[in-house]
Amino acid sequence: MKQKMFYRRVLIPIGIVTLLMIVSINVYNISPVVGAAHPLLGKILSTVSALFMFISIWMGAFIAHPMAFRAGASMGERVFAGLATPLIWSAKMVYYASCIYTGWELVYWSFHPLIVGVISTALLNMGISEILCRVIYRRKGLMPGRIFQGPVVIMLLIGLTIVPLSLWNGGTVFFYMFVDIYMMLFH
Amino acid sequence: MSFFDDSIFRRDISRRELLEILGGAAALGMLNTSVPRWAFSEPLQRPNIIFILSDDHRWDHMSCMGHPFLETPNLDRIANEGALCENAFVTSSLCSPSRASFLTGQYAHTHGVKNNITPWSEENVTFLELLKQAGYDTAFIGKWHMPGKGLPNLRGVDRFVSFTIQRGQGRYFNCPLIVDGEKTPSRKEYITEELIDYALEFVKEKRANPFCIYLSLKAVHHRWLPPRDLKGTYSDIKDLHLPPEADNWIGLVDNHIIYGTFGVLEQMYRGYCETILAIDREVGRLLDYLDASGLADNTVVIYAGDNGIYWGEHRLVDKRFAYEEVIRVPFLFRYPKIIEKPGERLSQMVLNIDLAPTVLELAGLKIPGNMQGTSMLPLLASKDVTWRNSWLYEYFLDFPYTVPAMYALRTENYKYIEYESGCYSPEVYNIASDPGEKKNLYGTKLAGQILPKLQQELIRLKKETGVPGM
Known part of the structure; x- marks a missing residue:
């Protein structure tokens, strides 16, 4: 598989999904202003932008990862591309939390179920995307080797363990676990 | 000094005294205007008290407060036969602190339950304990949900029915209970019906003493699940009158999803309204029994909420911030012996910390000096009193919420x-x-x-x- 330039392998996949996230967040944020004057337009804008926000943040790995794969990115680069929007979004969340919590509390806060959830979802998505890409490329004779390699298995294992846990009972089990550990550590 | 300390409420009066009062009042042209109805009745029995506390019930979600489609005939009934406080507030808009304030008559910084993490102190004195000491039969039925290890050793309650499942939040359907320390399976499928059943059983017990029930409902906390027969009642309502700044996805953005708002806002809101319908129906069942059994005349019924909830106002969901949607709560009273003008709407600002002193004074008890609320009895009796014109709201950090x-x-x-x-x-x-x-x-x-x-x-x-x- 031919390896393309760094910006094609990494920067463009990350740029596209990040741009999608930034645009959708901003459109979503102005939708109530638009909706005040044109309710229907506001509703359409909020719904479409919310959909793209969800895709770019929670499903962004399905966009960035195959693009990076196709451009010949290494496994590390592919993982980096697939995690870009979840990491940016998580950084934003931690930044907001830093207004409220400081020091070790903030460090612990950055393991918030939502952050762990979005990153483990990205890993699961990447694992699935990696398998699909490998199957397709092997059929085309472009990529020799096994489909289930170590990193793929690890990504799937993390994703398949944490994603169901974070969804268990509407997310309450994982959330309460997070709070219980906080209580043990800080109280 | 207590409102009733110098009144005939506290003692028996002779026929001569009564005639003197009547004569004096008539001479002053005051009859039927400013002399309370109870002043002429036989010596007042200590009343039974039923306090119903709902969860996250917003002040404007009752038909008597002008909600555009929600119908709450039984809550309206309490308001129409009693009094409705139009400006009722909680001093902290979060379940545990607010609940502790209702019980103790104190601010969160005094009773110590500052958030959903800091534990309830066994040293806290509840109005139930004081009523018990004064000879009341008492029951705590329903949601406790205050931090600490399981349920507390709550002093002064004869019956303690609660639940610890889901960290004390309970479940809407088939919620296992703990009845006087014993694990007990649910008898009714739906939690509100179950709790009202327990309350009715307590009311129906034969007794010589007056009773007080603290009936703490799980509804209408999230996940806003109505009973099966009410589900879909509002599915045809097209205009839900949600605020213009709300949209269907507001519960999923930023970190709002942490509040359990996993879904489409309009659907969740319909569920919320239908769950209130279930509360109203069950409250009606309780009122019907009181009326039919003849207990209504000497039973104070109070209905309140522990805090409100945002449905997209200010682009928020949940509660905590100090805006009106979440600090204002329903607060309704029914007690024919005291309330001079049934259907009266009180505009004074009353607080959750006012409940405990009010209840104690209703029972003719002295209000402890460490209670920070004020008895609302003078307001309910249409007395001309000086009332607060400002009050303090407080909210403490509640990990991991970013408020x-x-x-x-x-x-x-x-x-x-x-x-x-x-x-x-x-x-x-x-x-x-x-x-x-x-x-x-x-x-x-x-x-x-x-x-x-x-x-x-x-x-x-x-x-x-x-x-x-x-």
Whole structure:
């Protein structure tokens, strides 16, 4: 598989999904202003932008990862591309939390179920995307080797363990676990 | 001095005394105007008391408060046969602190349940304990949900029915209970019906003493699940009258999803309204029994909410911030012997911490000095009294929620909010002209004129109520 330039392998996949996230967040944020004057337009804008926000943040790995794969990115680069929007979004969340919590509390806060959830979802998505890409490329004779390699298995294992846990009972089990550990550590 | 200390309420009166009072009142042209109805009745028995506390029930979600489609005939009935406090508030808009305030008559910084993490202290004295000491039969039925290891050893209750599942939140369907310390399977499928059943059983017990029931409902907390027969009642309502700044996805953005708002806002809101319908129906069942059994005349029925909820207002969900949607609650009273003008709407600002002193005074008990609320009895009896014109709101950090700690001052016309985080600027609202709190006046010329007074008043209230560090 031919390896393309760094910006094609990494920067463009990350740029596209990040741009999608930034645009959708901003459109979503102005939708109530638009909706005040044109309710229907506001509703359409909020719904479409919310959909793209969800895709770019929670499903962004399905966009960035195959693009990076196709451009010949290494496994590390592919993982980096697939995690870009979840990491940016998580950084934003931690930044907001830093207004409220400081020091070790903030460090612990950055393991918030939502952050762990979005990153483990990205890993699961990447694992699935990696398998699909490998199957397709092997059929085309472009990529020799096994489909289930170590990193793929690890990504799937993390994703398949944490994603169901974070969804268990509407997310309450994982959330309460997070709070219980906080209580043990800080109280 | 207690409202009734110098009144005939406290003692038997002779026929001669009664005639003197009647004669005096008639001579002054006061009959049927300012002499309370109970003044002429036979010596007042100590009343039975039923306090119903709902969860996250917003003040404007009753038909008697003008909700556009929600029908709450039984809650309206309490208001129409009793009194409705139109300006009722909680001093902390979060379940555990607010519940502890209802029970103790104290601010969160006094009773110590500052958030959903800091535990309930066994040293706290509840009004149930004081009523028990005075000879009442008492029951706590329903949601306890205060931090600590399981259920507390709650002093002064003869019957303690609660649940610990889901960290004390309980379940809407088939919720396992703990009845006087014993694990007990649910008898009814739906939790509100189950709790009302337990309350009715307690009411029906033969007894010589008056009773007090603290009936703490799980509804209408999230996940807003109505009973099966009410599900879909509002599915055909097209215009839900949600605020213009809300959209269907607001519960999923930022970190709002942490509040359990996993779904489409309109659907969740329909569920919320249908769950209130179930509360109303069950409250009606309780009222019907009181009426049919003849207990109604000597039973005080009080209905309140522990805090409100945002449905997209200010682009928020859940509660905590000090805006009107979540600090205002329903507060209804029915007690024919005291309430002079059935259907009266009281405009004075009453608080959750006022419940305990009110209940104690209703029972003819002395209000302990460490209770920070004020008995509402004079208001309910249409007495001309000086009432508070400002009060203190407080919210403490509740890990991991990203809502800053804050103190706020609410006056009749203004609100001033101070955050403890430097990322948040203070806020000033003219509630009279801007009830939706859309325009923060902080930094404007108008706020400059009023702000020093508001800040001084906030400091005064902090000192008066014993906020640490003041």
